[in-house]
Amino acid sequence: MSTSAIPQNYTSTRADSATEWIKSWLLTVDHKRIAILYLLSINFFFLLGGLAASLVRVELVTPQGDLMTADMYNRMFTLHGVIMVFFFLIPAIPAVMGNFLVPLMIGARDLAFPRLNLLSWYLYMGGGVFALVAAITGGVDTGWTFYTPFSSSYSNSNVILTMSGAFIMGFSSILTGLNFIVTIHKMRAPGMTWFRLPLFIWANYATSLIQILATPVLGIALLLVMVERVWRVGIFDPALGGDPLLFQHLFWFYSHPAVYIMILPAMGVISELISAFSRKRIFGYEFIAFSSIAIAVLGFLVWGHHMFVSSQSVYSGLVFSFITMLVAIPSAIKVFNWTATLYKGSISYRTPMLYALGFIGLFIIGGLTGIFLGVVAVDIHVTDTYFVVAHFHYVMVGGTIMAYLGGIHYWWPKMTGRMYNEAWGAISALVVFVGFNMTFFPQFVMGYLGMPRRYHVYPEEFQIYHVLSTAGASILGLGFIIPIIYLTLSLFVGKVAGPNPWAATGLEWSIASPPPTHNFDQTPVVTEEAYAYPEDAAAQDSDSWQAGSHL
Amino acid sequence: MYVIGKQWMWHVQHANGKRENNELHVPIGQPVRLIMTSQDVIHSFYIPAFRIKQDVLPGRYTSLWFEATKPGEYHLFCAEYCGTEHSLMIGTVIVMSLNEYQAWLTTPGDVIMPDGSIQAGQVLLNPNTSGPQLGPSLSDPMAVAGEQLFTSLGCAGCHVEAGGGTGPSLRNVFGYTQTLADGSTVLADENYIRTSILTSMKQIVQGYQPVMPVYEGQISDDQLNQLLAYIVSISNRGGNAPASVPVAEPQPSPAPTSVPAPPSAGGPFDADLATKGEQLFNNLGCVACHQDSGLGLGPRLRGLYNRQVALADGSSITADAAYLQESILNSAAKVVKDYNPIMPVYQGQLKDDEVRQLVEYIKSLTE
Ligand code: HEM
Ligand SMILES: [Cu+2]
Numbered sequence: 003m004s005t006s007a008i009p010q011n012y013t014s015t016r017a018d019s020a021t022e023w024i025k026s027w028l029l030t031v032d033h034k035r036i037a038i039l040y041l042l043s044i045n046f047f048f049l050l051g052g053l054a055a056s057l058v059r060v061e062l063v064t065p066q067g068d069l070m071t072a073d074m075y076n077r078m079f080t081l082h083g084v085i086m087v088f089f090f091l092i093p094a095i096p097a098v099m100g101n102f103l104v105p106l107m108i109g110a111r112d113l114a115f116p117r118l119n120l121l122s123w124y125l126y127m128g129g130g131v132f133a134l135v136a137a138i139t140g141g142v143d144t145g146w147t148f149y150t151p152f153s154s155s156y157s158n159s160n161v162i163l164t165m166s167g168a169f170i171m172g173f174s175s176i177l178t179g180l181n182f183i184v185t186i187h188k189m190r191a192p193g194m195t196w197f198r199l200p201l202f203i204w205a206n207y208a209t210s211l212i213q214i215l216a217t218p219v220l221g222i223a224l225l226l227v228m229v230e231r232v233w234r235v236g237i238f239d240p241a242l243g244g245d246p247l248l249f250q251h252l253f254w255f256y257s258h259p260a261v262y263i264m265i266l267p268a269m270g271v272i273s274e275l276i277s278a279f280s281r282k283r284i285f286g287y288e289f290i291a292f293s294s295i296a297i298a299v300l301g302f303l304v305w306g307h308h309m310f311v312s313s314q315s316v317y318s319g320l321v322f323s324f325i326t327m328l329v330a331i332p333s334a335i336k337v338f339n340w341t342a343t344l345y346k347g348s349i350s351y352r353t354p355m356l357y358a359l360g361f362i363g364l365f366i367i368g369g370l371t372g373i374f375l376g377v378v379a380v381d382i383h384v385t386d387t388y389f390v391v392a393h394f395h396y397v398m399v400g401g402t403i404m405a406y407l408g409g410i411h412y413w414w415p416k417m418t419g420r421m422y423n424e425a426w427g428a429i430s431a432l433v434v435f436v437g438f439n440m441t442f443f444p445q446f447v448m449g450y451l452g453m454p455r456r457y458h459v460y461p462e463e464f465q466i467y468h469v470l471s472t473a474g475a476s477i478l479g480l481g482f483i484i485p486i487i488y489l490t491l492s493l494f495v496g497k498v499a500g501p502n503p504w505a506a507t508g509l510e511w512s513i514a515s516p517p518p519t520h521n522f523d524q525t526p527v528v529t530e531e532a533y534a535y536p537e538d539a540a541a542q543d544s545d546s547w548q549a550g551s552h553l
Numbered sequence: 554m555y556v557i558g559k560q561w562m563w564h565v566q567h568a569n570g571k572r573e574n575n576e577l578h579v580p581i582g583q584p585v586r587l588i589m590t591s592q593d594v595i596h597s598f599y600i601p602a603f604r605i606k607q608d609v610l611p612g613r614y615t616s617l618w619f620e621a622t623k624p625g626e627y628h629l630f631c632a633e634y635c636g637t638e639h640s641l642m643i644g645t646v647i648v649m650s651l652n653e654y655q656a657w658l659t660t661p662g663d664v665i666m667p668d669g670s671i672q673a674g675q676v677l678l679n680p681n682t683s684g685p686q687l688g689p690s691l692s693d694p695m696a697v698a699g700e701q702l703f704t705s706l707g708c709a710g711c712h713v714e715a716g717g718g719t720g721p722s723l724r725n726v727f728g729y730t731q732t733l734a735d736g737s738t739v740l741a742d743e744n745y746i747r748t749s750i751l752t753s754m755k756q757i758v759q760g761y762q763p764v765m766p767v768y769e770g771q772i773s774d775d776q777l778n779q780l781l782a783y784i785v786s787i788s789n790r791g792g793n794a795p796a797s798v799p800v801a802e803p804q805p806s807p808a809p810t811s812v813p814a815p816p817s818a819g820g821p822f823d824a825d826l827a828t829k830g831e832q833l834f835n836n837l838g839c840v841a842c843h844q845d846s847g848l849g850l851g852p853r854l855r856g857l858y859n860r861q862v863a864l865a866d867g868s869s870i871t872a873d874a875a876y877l878q879e880s881i882l883n884s885a886a887k888v889v890k891d892y893n894p895i896m897p898v899y900q901g902q903l904k905d906d907e908v909r910q911l912v913e914y915i916k917s918l919t920e
Contacts, residue, residue, distance in 0.1 A: 067640075311608050
């Protein structure tokens with residue numbers, strides 16, 4: 003348990019002074035170090051977004067606006083949305099785990115463009131600084147959706163600063179996508195064929211495609227709003243000769259695919275976790291791999307489901323509704339395959355697995371309510387109510403954040419070389435699960451009863467649901483804080499993990515933890531499919547089981 | 554009914570000109586259609602209890618219809634985030650029986666005056682009717698205001714109703730398919746009318762030149778709604794004709810305009826002249842206001858000849874040939890009780906012959 007047990011690795015430096023040391027991190031081109039930079043900065047933004055959410059939830063305990071003014075409230079939920087979507091959910095899994103794992107999983111020395119990778123982080127931070135300055139110097143009150151002509155002509159808040167933040171961060175996203183695509187195409191180890199790639203790689207590949215193809219559209223849309231705001235060129239504001247719906251089309255053309263930027267890498271993580279903790283080859287590998295691609299493609303064709311009541315024609319409504327239903331198919335394929343993987347697996351309920359199982363349940367609820375929303379007739383009633391809020395929190399928190407936490411726990415030993423406290427891990431996974439459901443399930447109910455979203459004050463009949471939701475949010479908040487504590491502690495007192503604490507397959511587990519700077523001593527040669535667990539793993543494990551055994 | 558959303562309030566204008574804020578009174582069991590637009594940002598008109606929602610956009614009309622089935626009060630919300638007081642842009646939908654609604658329509662409050670302005674006042678139902686008035690018809694003050702605008706803005710100069718003007722006649726345009734200069738066709742719905750008024754060159758009607766001025770920025774949403782109401786009213790596809798509305802129990806009707814006909818009412822007339830007069834009556838558009846149903850803006854003329862007529866100044870007069878002639882040429886001289894002096898002056902417009910034909914026609918109208 004002494005530090006000496008941890009070998010030289012990517013975190014150790016030969017720096018003699020503090021400045022040297024700082025430089026060695028801030029100017030690093032090592033994908034693993036950049037992943038750590040992302041981990042720290044992304045978690046910072048997550049906490050900030052969480053703080054804004056807490057204030058929103060506390061305000062909503064009473065029907066009156068007593069904690070803050072309407073303007074303040076609007077700034078809070080906008081801050082929450084902007085930070086969580088652009089600075090947490092979109093980059094979280096690709097930039098932290100993707101950066102760390104893509105080269106390791108495919109047997110590469112680094113990403114294809116290490117300097118570009120560092121630039122991505124600086125762009126992310128630059129965008130973040132813009133967003134923070136905007137928040138501190140008065141905030142922004144447009145909602146994360148920036149609908150025109152409110153954002154372009156009417157809002158008196160820091161729209162331009164915030165949009166610049168999102169715009170700049172968009173480039174970070176594009177460059178990361180580019181880097182991944184080239185890396186996955188060009189830098190796979192010998193023998194690492196496409197169908198031997200871990201599913202996490204397939205998921206990140208699909209995500210990268212979306213990042214490259216969709217993000218520029220968001221950039222353009224935001225730029226146009228800024229142009230209209232500054233120079234009063236009529237683009238979106240009908241008073242200037244523009245079309246207000248044009249913005250929604252451009253925005254959702256990016257932002258629907260963007261929800262898949264958030265969920266696909268999460269699904270990749272879940273595939274890894276389910277397989278590792280069932281000790282079984284994943285069921286239907288090709289289906290899971292191709293369903294990622296299918297989601298990425300279909301995701302570009304459904305943006306109109308955010309606009310059913312916008313005055314879009316009935317016919318386009320029908321078509322968008324139909325294609326939205328299609329998206330559910332690849333999503334469901336994944337869920338079925340994960341479930342089938344569990345069947346006759348040697349399941350161990352370690353913390354990452356708890357998150358993975360939580361993910362499956364919550365994602366099913368989120369996905370199915372997505373189908374409700376895809377039905378025009380139902381959506382007309384519940385769009386822009388808390389029902390939608392509940393839906394997307396089920397997929398984004400219940401999905402992406404559960405997978406993020408599960409992944410962090412799973413690869414924590416690899417990143418840091420140390421084990422976290424398993425008991426606390428399990429407790430906080432349960433706290434998150436309970437708190438999450440308590441927070442967001444009541445929102446389905448009140449949304450269905452007609453409670454509109456983004457309301458600072460509301461009719462009294464909805465209070466009971468808001469109180470429940472806020473109570474749940476406090477539990478959820480606790481569930482996020484506990485891991486910060488025990489994970490940090492584990493850096494100092496955690497058990498030394500060794501190369502492969504989970505007895506998992508995958509190239510990343512074949513090297514030391516933490517990995518050395520150069521990753522692999524020798525370029526690995528891959529001879530096996532992914533997830534090559536022994537056929538009889540379950541039987542072996544049960545034969546050799548004894549109280550307190552590792553898995 | 555017309556709905557205008559603005560930060561952070563809902564305005565509703567009823568067909569009779571009555572206006573309300575953050576409330577929507579509707580009769581039960583009647584299909585209600587809302588023509589909506591916004592003066593600033595995007596709002597969304599949401600009545601959870603009715604399961605309906607529609608975004609309300611600046612620069613165009615969107616519409617929504619429903620039929621309320623249960624009297625009561627329901628939430629009305631703005632569902633599209635629209636700025637600071639988004640959560641206060643809420644109101645109440647009040648569903649009432651047809652009769653209560655009728656009575657409510659005449660309660661004092663904000664009213665759209667025929668000149669388009671909004672004033673505190675009271676709209677009286679047309680006293681000649683016993684049935685309820687719903688939907689746009691010529692008795693619709695929104696349409697009247699629109700018609701006045703149509704004249705005062707000079708639209709009427711080109712859009713001659715009888716045809717032959719520089720612009721197309723607007724009679725029976727709304728609700729019909731129009732053929733455009735490029736050969737394509739378009740259904741003349743609310744948005745078509747709106748764009749054509751604001752920026753007509755976007756869609757030029759076949760056979761006409763793109764000479765119409767741009768009214769974008771020149772007229773308000775209120776005025777636009779009034780012009781629309783007028784154009785809808787002169788199409789036989791516009792709204793529900795009053796006749797199609799189920800008749801409710803009789804109204805406690807205000808004082809009748811015409812004194813019951815004395816036995817001497819009616820009289821001989823020249824059938825020949827009367828037939829010509831009838832044609833004139835239709836061609837000149839008299840019929841639009843002087844509807845036989847009594848719902849028009851002008852009094853019903855059937856059975857008028859030789860009857861006692863109560864005037865606005867409180868006096869009364871026998872409707873003899875001289876009175877009829879004077880009323881045609883210069884109606885403002887003697888205004889019938891409960892009507893507004895809005896009839897055009899025909900002095901100098903009509904030949905003596907024509908006046909005589911009209912008078913004979915009116916004489917011929919017996920109960
Ligand atoms: C089976 C899969 C899914 C379907 C069928 C689906 C369907 C829908 C529909 C129809 C809406 C529009 C609701 C409205 O605005 O009225 C919607 C909203 C939304 N969905 Fe999904 N969805 C699915 C999965 C996801 C996933 C995986 C995410 C993100 C990780 C997501 C995030 C969102 C967000 C953020 C919104 C609302 C955005 C806003 O208005 O602020 N959805 N979804
Ligand atoms: Cu979507």
